[in-house]
Amino acid sequence: MSVTSLRKLPAILVVDDEVRSQEALRRTLEEDFDVLCASDADEGMEILEREQSVTGIRIVLCDQRMPGTTGVQFLREVRNRWPDIVRIILSGYTDAEDIITGVNEAGIWQYLLKPWQPEQLLLTLQRAAEVWRLQQENQRLSLDLRTAEPVLKRHVDTKQEKVKSSFGLGSFIRAAGSPINAVCDLVHRVAPFDLSVMVTGESGSGKEMIAKAIHYESRRASKAFITENCGALPDTLLESELFGYKRGAFTGAVEDRVGLFQQADGGTLFLDEIGETSPAFQVKLLRVLQEGEFRPLGSNRAVHVDVRVIAATNRDLEEDVRTGRFREDLYYRLATISLHVPPLRERTMDLPLLANRLLESSCQALGKPVEGFTKEAMACIAAYRWPGNVRELQNEILRMVALSTTPLLGADLLSPRVLRTPVGDFDDNRPADELAWASGLNGGLKERMDQLEMHVLKEAMIRLRWNKSRAARELGLSRVGLRAKLVRYGLEQAE
Structure with missing residues (x-):
């Protein structure tokens, strides 16, 4: 083996019947290549058969005019047996027919003319x-891809299943008999079909979760799910966000922008608070839904998209249609299917399950482990009407976890508005506010005042962690007087 081969230089085979030409080529190349030389095609073939598995010859540089055979004929055989080798012809002639034959039959990579320049x-x-x-790297990558394809497919399928479980129907926490079950059943039935859906419900009730469930239960699940809050932007900004614009369309448009409709092509676009849009914008939106195309601002060319639109609102759009505030044709275009998400106060049976699930996510978000709720805290959570729905419940539990100093979250950690709610059983359907509750008390004035006093006492004791001294000071009572009232109302044992 030559000294150069110890340096692991790329190997090249020079085939030339002229000895002086061989030596000149060797001297020129030996600093950068492990050079092997042959005087004719037969010797070149012997070297290849002997050395290819050891040295790994990468290039064959062959003279075109040799006795017995031509360079093209020799390199055609090389191509048939070792197709990875880069084949180069060295010739003193510029015969066009030879060049075409060499490229087509022998896969010649390059023709070099004599006399050649060393550089x-x-x-x-x-x-x-x-x-x-690069050829070898490409082959390795192709092999890796073929080998990895089943694994990648399983990985993609697994990832899609995880996404579906996180955002599909499996993400809904609900008890048996919950009103949300009927909504989930309807989602399951309509999700596979490319129909526009209108989702209605109070703020924070989970309208976006319903929209995500529809998307991830559909055939569009592998494509984008894009969200836009229509009530957060004026018409001009909303139009540029949804439809995009071309550079120079308006002052400040320094580059092209792809709109959300185009980003959601093949997937789903969720338009939240659709009831807040103006009639002028509703006309532009209706055209996109009818024609499946739009023009970015400043462009003369229409863009075609395939997008499923899901809209949501907390308004009574049917009333807005009657008053002329919302276009009737757009309403019926959006509301092919209508879904109403029940508020949390109508899902009291879901509250314990939902609260515990939100507790898990809150602990993960804050990095603070908590074991659960006290019975008293859960009773207060179940009694409150949650006008902000799931969003309010989530924020309340985050607050409790952040303030907690014990393994269990006590009722004293609840916000005053939650804590002051009259506490009953989990299935107790309380009126909408405390004044209505007070007006619904039974008995004469004294009995009603006693019930109200008991509620005030219990709220104060829970909030102050049953500290009688602090409660007595806050309520303007002596400690003895407070204790007497607690005994009278059967609250002393609650401590």
Whole structure:
């Protein structure tokens, strides 16, 4: 083995019947290549058969005119047996027919003319070595991809299943008999079909979760789910966000912007608070829904998209249609299917399950482990009407976890508005506010005042963690007087 081969230089086979030409090529190339030489095609073939598995010859540089055979004929055989080798012809003639034959039949990578220049020859062969390296890398990558394809497919399928479980119907926490069950059943039935859906419900009730469930239960699940709050932007900004614009369309448009409709192509676009849009914008939105195309601001060309639109609102759009505030044709275009999400106060049976699930996510978000709720805290949570729905419940539990100093979250950590709610059983359907509750008390004035006093006492004791001294000071009572009232109302044992 030559000294150069110990340096692991790329190997090149030079086939030339002229000895002086061989030596000149060797001297030029030996600093950058492990050079092997052959005087004719037969010797070149013997070297290839002997050395290819050991040395790994990357390039064959062959003279075109040799006794017995031509360079193209020899390199055609090389191509058939070792297709990865980069093949180069060295010729003193510029015969067009030879060049065409060499490219088509022997896969010649390059033709070099005699007399050759050392710098040009060396640069060409260095590029040839890089071509060989890139070919090998491409083959390895192709093999890796073929090998990994089943694994990647399983990984993608698994990821899609995880996404579906996180955002699909499996993400809904609900008890048996919950009103949300009927909504989930309807989602399951309509999700596979490309129909526009209108989701109605109070703020924070989970309208976006319903929209995500529809998307991830549909055939569009692998595509984008894009959200836009229509009530947060004026018409001009909303139009540029949804439809995009071209550079120079208006002052400040320094580059093209792809709109959300185009970003959601093949997927789903969720338009929240659709009832807050103006009639002028509703006309533009209606055209997109009818024609499936739009023009970015400043463009003369229409863009075609395939987007499923899901809209949501907390308004009574049917009333808005009657008063002319919302276009009737747009309403019926959006509300092919209508879904109403019940408020949390109508899902009291879901509250314990939902509260515990939100507690888990809150502990993860804050990095603070908590074991659960006290019975008293859960009773207060179940009694409150949650006008802000799930969003309010989530914020309340986050607050409790942040303030907690014990493994269990006590009722004293609740916000005053939650704590002051009259506490009953989990299935107790309380009126909408405390004044209505007070007006619904039974008995004469004294009995009603006693019930109200008991409620005030219990709220204060829970909030102050049953500290009688602090409660007595706050309520303007002596400690003895407070204790007497607690005994009278049967609250002393609650401590």
